[in-house]
Amino acid sequence: MQSHNQFSLFGTRRFLPLFITQFFGAFNDNLFKNAFLVMIVYAGLSAGGMDSQTLIGASAGIFILPFFLFSAVSGQLAEKFDKARMARAVKLLEVLIMLAAGYGFWQHNAYVLLGCLFMMGVHSTLFGPLKYSVLPQYLQPRELMAGNGLIEGGTFIAILLGQIAGTVIVQHQPHGETMIIWACVAVAVIGLLASRSMPPAPAPAPDLKISWNVLGETWRIINFSRQNKTVFNSLLGLSWFWFVGAIYLTYLPEMSKVVLHGDASVYTLLITLFSVGIGAGSVLCDKLSGHKIEVGLVPFGSMGLSAFGIDLYFALGHSPLGNYDWISFLRDSGHWRVMFDLALLGVFGGFYTVPLYALIQTRSDKRFVSRAIAANNILNSLFMVVASAMGIALIKAGLSIPALLLTVALLNVLVAIYIYTLIPEFLMRFLVWILIGLLYRIKERGLENIPDEGPCVLICNHVSFMDAMVIAGTVRRPVRFVMDHRIFKIPVLNFIFRVAGAIPIAPAKEDPTLKDKAFDRVAQYLAEGEVVCIFPEGAITRDGEIRTFRPGIEEIIKRTPVPVIPIALQGLWGSFFSRKDGAAMMKMPRRFWSRIGFNVGAPVPAEAADRMALEARVRELRGDWK
Template structure:
């Protein structure tokens, strides 16, 4: 099914029931948890003589513990059984847990409620691998980024509404167990009903034997994820985001009280701004990336997290005496707007950071391992959150203020980003491509679905400018290996992109026959490995805007490795700063910014029918009169 917008997915049974089921689950987690925490913190609910702060911190640990204990098992179950049926079972479990919680609220028993909190942690640990691994079964690749964005948006909005709802219900009626128990049980029933509309999602590893040893299975799935460097570093990136977010969200209550001099409403406002920001950033990912998985947004997101995290330190007002202000008073003071903007934009850039990483994991992981890799992600997330809590306690004990702690984490984010992008240069390369192609041009694509989703093929295209490879790399969903003139390959700055993209430098036989031979051998190797190779058969960038005759090198490539050839054409780049129109490229004043260009493709030509002359004709027809 074709969609003009990710929001069209809400009209599809492939997505809406899953979204609602996940939304209601996240809402209920936080509705129940916050109602219990408010009873502990403000209305004297106690257990075993422990004070309120101890119980609150214990509750956080109790909820996270099941992610360590049961994620590995949850990943295996999601591989072995139909995910839609498993979702319904998990939602039935939630109803049972909330029925037990109703008893705890009526009896005002902290022991029963803590036990239910642990069980809700199990519920969330079981549902976590399922909700992300089911998306690639329901959605096609072009819908995947938008679907992930909507799931992340829904999750953070549900968390926010659950926190507010649980707090308000108990604050207004602390002695009314009926209201909070009924709300939690009612939401659980709604979640089960929405899960019944989820389409079947057949198991991808139905013969998988379940390993009930949580320690060996956890080690096994993390080891499997580590074998794929891109996937593992994506897992580490997501876990770092939860480390970063855990520090900020944990300190927000004290920050709001001591630094912003606000009451509980101001704290709620800060959480709302961050959650709305993450939701907005998540849904913007599809728009910014042109409906494809664009990992170039990840460095963009990390830059924003650090930039606005650092600015938050300098934006913090000097604490003053007097009574605490409410949210309306706080928001009406212009001196506080900078803090609010920083919190909001940290959320937005957090969405840019995390959504492409989830989509990349789903795309780059073998389907039969996808649920287990998502389970490994949940385990790593939990570990990072625990480390974040321990580090925060240590830094504050050493005498740092809360703004200083937040500044330290923002600076750490820079170091972590540099480390990750050094390990996986593809992230940084895609960021540079994304920035260049979205600031210099408005790129429209036509016919790129003709490029196979898997398997080897060769792309042939006209050669108009020094940006041609960048534009193509930014538009094609699969990694593209370019064959290019060795002099272009050596251009400073662009050389980083070409090397990282695995480009193949080539020289004419009369200039360097050994280099030419190595280039053909490397192309053959790429094609044998199932890669996409792109060549510019003209052999040089045009000086006139016209297409130069195609050289026979393409025929030699296909004779060595018979694969389909996809004709493509660039339109509108002639006359740009990077073309040779009106003078030497890149040595003249740029006259156009964000200009409209197009990349078009047609159906692949079978290997047996490939000829340089025919491909030249096809590319010329695709380009038309628009140079």
Template sequence: MADSQFALLAQRRFLPFFLTQLAGAFNDNVFRNALLVLIAYRIAGLDAGAIGLWTNLAAGLFVLPFLLFSASAGQWAERVDKARAIRHLKLAEIAIMLLAGAGFLFASLPLLMLALFGMGTQSALFGPLKYAILPQALQARELVGGNALVESGTFLAILAGTLGGALLMGRAQHGPAWTAVCGVAVAVAGWLASRAIPSLPAVDPDLVPDRNPLRQTLRTLRVLRGQRAVLNSVLGISWFWFFGAIVLAQLPAYARDVLGGNEQVAPLVLALFSIGIAAGSLLCERLSGRRIEIGLVPLGAFGLTVFGIDLYLVRPAATGASGLGALAFLQAPGGLRIALDLVLIGVSGGLYTVPLYALVQQRAPRRRLSQTIAANNILNALFMVAAALLALALFALGLTIPQVLLATAVLNGLVAVYIFSLVPEFLMRFLSWVLINLLYRVRSRGLDALPEEGPALVVANHVSFMDPLVLMGSIKRPVRFVMDHRIYRLPLLKPVFRAAGCIPIAGAREDPALMERAFEAIAQALDAGEVVGIFPEGGLTRDGAIQPFRPGVERILARNPVPVLPVALRGLWASMWSRRDSALGRARLPRRIRARVEVEAGPPMAPGTASAAEQERVVRALRGDDA
């Protein structure tokens, strides 16, 4: 298995695809930005109204294919070999770039608009292939790293293409010719890279396509029904594109009119934002321990709001200066703080989006993943259109650019609070991720053996009050833990346990009604295909040794015969949250800051052989002699 996400760049199952999509993202943005420069500066006879008309028409023509063809693209991606489909699309890109080259050479806006619509169509068809290919080519533990590389590479390619398009077309002599040559050359390079992508067979070759685009669009959106986690993730991704569309659209004018910058400052602020996105994306694997850690999503969401508000506070109105170069802008009062805010907004965006894309790829049904990505692309396009309309409305109300950016940041905070109140799993994972990473250094092994879908029972030894949080932060699927009602009601942890859907239980002698309710809740959760976690010892160990497993777990399996994943916890007995110091009659003090904790799982056990005694034997063997 690769040691880090960068090791994927040396493997054929990833590198050719990565280079192919990198070339495509770069070419898209070279073409689009060169076209904008051509319209604004190089075609004689266009007044301000005509320039605005052609510029907005260009933006609409690029987004329109995502609304028209994403649904069909999702079906197509499931019916064909993805590597072969990508090669066909790259050949089409060469033809489109030849058309665009003719448009640049003859300064023909109709030809260029036709080419732009073609590039939008090619991008719409490529989208479902781009994200559906990753879970087919990569292992589960590589998804976060693979998505991080794709996201960071894409934004850096967008930055390079944006700057490259403006520079090429801005050349005093032969700008259109240089742009035309670059477009065709990059398209050919992308096609050559695509030829090395290994074959990826169709996941549903018998799928019958619907040739009615409107009906198929509605049908594609319905793919998200019944997949709550996937739907929420798709909506979260689309919201980021809403946020990003408003911010990116304002940056050029913000750099000129508010920051007082010259032609150097607009590329600089775009570069800071893009570099931040790339850095945040690459940080995801490091922070998540190569797992899909949706606890990073709230961190990213609130970062977008906090740093967006600070961007306004630094410069709530135009500076009054003009013509500042990049260095002069950075040396001006507040310049470095603005630069840092732009980078951190980008970092927050990377932390926000990468786990969501990985979660969609992990939890969407494999045979419908391409259509799920297509539905995501449709919603992205709709949210981007809504973002443009909102920005126009805010400007019509008299808001300035800093005020529009502030309103977007505040709106993002309100939407984040609303989403996380509806979907507490995101916030719960965030809180457990923060707590566990502050208190421990957790190393896990064998947890990938947990089935990716369907009901399952996780059984573990019980060492400390933090055991459920350690396991929540280590297991990639949501787990509903059964726990002693006294632990469940601990003041600081109760909101986390409630958000996680934990099930409080009491002994038969203490509260028989609560015990029966707990067993009924366990059965309902397993019937619904969820994962339930239980500590069969019935309470925390008082001496560090594993206590006998109680037969209640056999009652659970008698009603719901599901796979059992045995898990051993090591290193928690010496923590301040165990009963070690209580037994010694002294204060609970940590022996080490961020002590090492190990979580090790064995192979899943069949329900017919998973008696309480056998589960205890396996967990003892997994734990060894360490407490």
């Protein structure tokens, strides 16, 4: 992507048709569902003698049931068939469902509408794995955060608009029911037309044999996901978000009415703030991450979810008394803190979810991405059901709605701590992201020269004690650093180095055993397909110039022949962490958020990886800017 403006994706055929297809699919789900619910509440629609509350509860279960039943099959279908062709088939199914729903609205037939609600759940189940697994096929790695952010943000805005439109249209007198029929069918047709413009997306596993054993295949794909620790815990992290979100979305109407004393328009205002917040947070992810997959945003997001969830409890406790519509609610400054908390909950929810989706897409086996997303849908549904059961149990036990929301916010703290002990990479990336983001503005060039998979060795000039942090924060893949054992032991940084799998090394004359262990560890990492980075100068420069490369790089490549990728850092000489004008970190900082360069050269084949040639290449990449 030449432009760093993520909205430029809307100008490409490989993204816009997918976005429109997904947007109107999510819009139609909620347009139809809310219109149906309004008819149950206000038009006396019933089935099987159930009262309105029971029928509404049954409707929620009917919509979510297909995610349990068919997610495993839908994941397989998205792997076996061209995803663009499958999208068109799913959208055609949506048109047929909406035609049947039109008959149900016209005849006030709750049984037909319940059947259509189930089929719309099937529609969403089929399209879910497809929409996320096709993104890595359509987009470049540098565009994945932007694409996921726009899809996620657009989905929540579509859900919001669909909820509002479904409520408003069906209540319109005297032709509301006729209008909702036309609206549902028209939106489905728009989605079908958009899907026809999606470029081909070849099947990653065309020889896959479809298993129709729902329970067996569901268990199999979840077990397969568990083999990749990072992916599986990302799935759990996303499912936990939907657990938290289910509690908020379920009790927001009651909170609006009972706690805040507002009418239906106040609920609409609050759900709008929450949904727009998620949309904004999702879109901002690309900017904050520097247009790369930055899992450091995940801890940042979870911290925000807990902080503003806890603050919401106290804000609700100070809510003024009175009866409000949305205008009077806005005018009363006593409600601003509640609105601020809900909007920020949405924003940090976006920060939390978008990197996890991108991580699943890039860390999963390419033949398994759709099934990983299918596993995510199954787990999401399960967590939402558990959240619903927990909410009912705690409310019946006497817990107030504000106390229930506080309980979830506190649980989020415990879950976050648990997840980050399982995957310390998240917390490590967060620390690196914050540290580098506060200190530097990095101008990257040639980052695409670092392969997305497979072993390689990065070599770089050594200017300061922050060099490893800059590289770790800029390169998209986890990097294993070979570093001086004394730098490895620096407090605070030592935690990051250990979590990152850094390799301490010492000169042979100082500790020959540690040196041998370091080379063995490098060979092991490369054999496992990892990225290893070394600083061939052997020490941080004392005069800003690049020192002669030592023979260690040749020894590594001789033992494990892999491509060598030269990197040059610019602008770090003279920083607080360099040795300019005295010892590093022993003088007053002169600058903050300074601009630095990060230049990556073309890979050098193992057979041409002579240390003198590599040194010359790094010098060329650095130029005169130290």
